[in-house]
Amino acid sequence: MPKPSKFAQYPGVSEKTTNGRTFFRHRAKDGKDTVIPGQPGSEEFDRAFNIAVASYKERAAAAAGDTGAEVVGLPVQMARTFGKAATRLEDTMEWKAYDSKTRKYNAMLIERFLETRVEADVDLTWRNVPVEYMTAKLLRSLIEDIFTSRKSTAKHTLNAIRKLLWVAIHVENWIAPENDPSLSIKVRPPKSTKNPAWPLSIREKFEARHLPGSAARTCYALAFWLGSRRGDVALLEWSDLDQHEIELHSGELVAIEAFSFRQGKNANKTGGAEMFIPLVSKLAEALAPINHREGTVLKTAWGNPFSEKSLTNQMAVWCQQAGIPAGYTMHGLRRTFGSYLAECNVEAKGIMTALGHSAMSVTDSYVRDANKKLAMFDIVQTINEREEKRDLMKRRGNLRIVR
Numbered sequence: 223m224p225k226p227s228k229f230a231q232y233p234g235v236s237e238k239t240t241n242g243r244t245f246f247r248h249r250a251k252d253g254k255d256t257v258i259p260g261q262p263g264s265e266e267f268d269r270a271f272n273i274a275v276a277s278y279k280e281r282a283a284a285a286a287g288d289t290g291a292e293v294v295g296l297p298v299q300m301a302r303t304f305g306k307a308a309t310r311l312e313d314t315m316e317w318k319a320y321d322s323k324t325r326k327y328n329a330m331l332i333e334r335f336l337e338t339r340v341e342a343d344v345d346l347t348w349r350n351v352p353v354e355y356m357t358a359k360l361l362r363s364l365i366e367d368i369f370t371s372r373k374s375t376a377k378h379t380l381n382a383i384r385k386l387l388w389v390a391i392h393v394e395n396w397i398a399p400e401n402d403p404s405l406s407i408k409v410r411p412p413k414s415t416k417n418p419a420w421p422l423s424i425r426e427k428f429e430a431r432h433l434p435g436s437a438a439r440t441c442y443a444l445a446f447w448l449g450s451r452r453g454d455v456a457l458l459e460w461s462d463l464d465q466h467e468i469e470l471h472s473g474e475l476v477a478i479e480a481f482s483f484r485q486g487k488n489a490n491k492t493g494g495a496e497m498f499i500p501l502v503s504k505l506a507e508a509l510a511p512i513n514h515r516e517g518t519v520l521k522t523a524w525g526n527p528f529s530e531k532s533l534t535n536q537m538a539v540w541c542q543q544a545g546i547p548a549g550y551t552m553h554g555l556r557r558t559f560g561s562y563l564a565e566c567n568v569e570a571k572g573i574m575t576a577l578g579h580s581a582m583s584v585t586d587s588y589v590r591d592a593n594k595k596l597a598m599f600d601i602v603q604t605i606n607e608r609e610e611k612r613d614l615m616k617r618r619g620n621l622r623i624v625r
Contacts, residue, residue: 435511
């Protein structure tokens with residue numbers, strides 16, 4: 223009679239000692255070994271064992287050509303893996319609505335996640351793990367590992383994994399919404415120091431070097447006074463500028479010139495934010511010397527439109543010509559416009575409309591920064607007034623006060 227297995231509740235698990243180190247492994251029926259960390263009976267051990275068994279059943283189902291029904295006695299839920307969720311995601315209308323750049327970036331992050339090992343010493347990737355086995359603890363550990371060196375990537379990776387969880391919850395109903403392991407996880411990367419707003423001294427240096435009528439000044443004026451991204455600046459056409467009649471709150475009817483266009487960002491997903499931006503005097507002055515008003519507003523020396531990518535390098539050249547330090551970019555001009563509006567006491571909702579933001583959280587940062595500056599100005603003014611009183615007191619000398 224064969225000796226009873228030491229690990230009867232863990233079929234396929236055996237104990238092995240190599241180089242003085244004892245560990246446990248699970249040998250599946252197809253001969254694949256998986257190291258099981260921890261000790262039998264522990265939460266860590268049970269989780270790894272269940273994942274190893276699920277991985278084997280997933281492989282067996284794939285070999286049998288499982289199409290979703292029960293195959294050779296394997297339950298349907300064993301096919302509910304992250305790999306299957308990724309395949310299903312690509313068929314959804316929400317995924318197809320993303321622009322190609324967004325799809326490509328998220329597909330890269332998802333593939334990187336799918337190829338990540340569940341445990342460092344376990345030969346099993348997340349591709350073959352059922353979605354229901356993902357816990358908040360495991361997900362947090364995965365994201366924290368990325369966060370230590372690539373903070374923004376950690377945030378984007380979490381959002382990519384959430385897309386797979388969204389499929390599991392709302393498309394396939396594999397898990398309940400309340401069991402979403404990402405609910406308690408938030409990634410807040412520090413505020414980026416890239417693309418800073420242009421201080422007044424920097425703007426004045428650029429304007430002094432590049433006069434109205436030049437491509438440099440036209441690009442600068444469009445990016446700043448429209449608060450537009452480089453893609454929108456490159457594609458903006460003269461046909462987007464037209465006269466409009468507006469009835470003021472006072473009842474007066476006025477005619478104004480304004481640019482009317484849709485932002486390129488999220489164009490394939492939502493159609494892009496619809497923008498209506500009246501021409502301010504400074505922008506009108508910058509555009510006045512341009513005689514040929516057909517096609518794109520911004521043109522190269524050969525009369526051709528700029529590409530979106532070429533504007534980044536060209537702006538760096540124009541800044542260098544003006545003696546401006548590296549780091550000031552076109553997107554920095556967009557931020558400059560947001561800060562400018564906040565410093566003009568424009569309400570957050572107005573700034574949100576002017577910049578085409580989809581969330582108030584981005585706009586609020588401009589208002590907070592402007593309020594900090596104003597608060598510090600009030601403080602300095604109070605200090606100056608107090609010191610002026612003190613200096614005046616010294617000049618008067620000590621007075622003997624008689625009651």
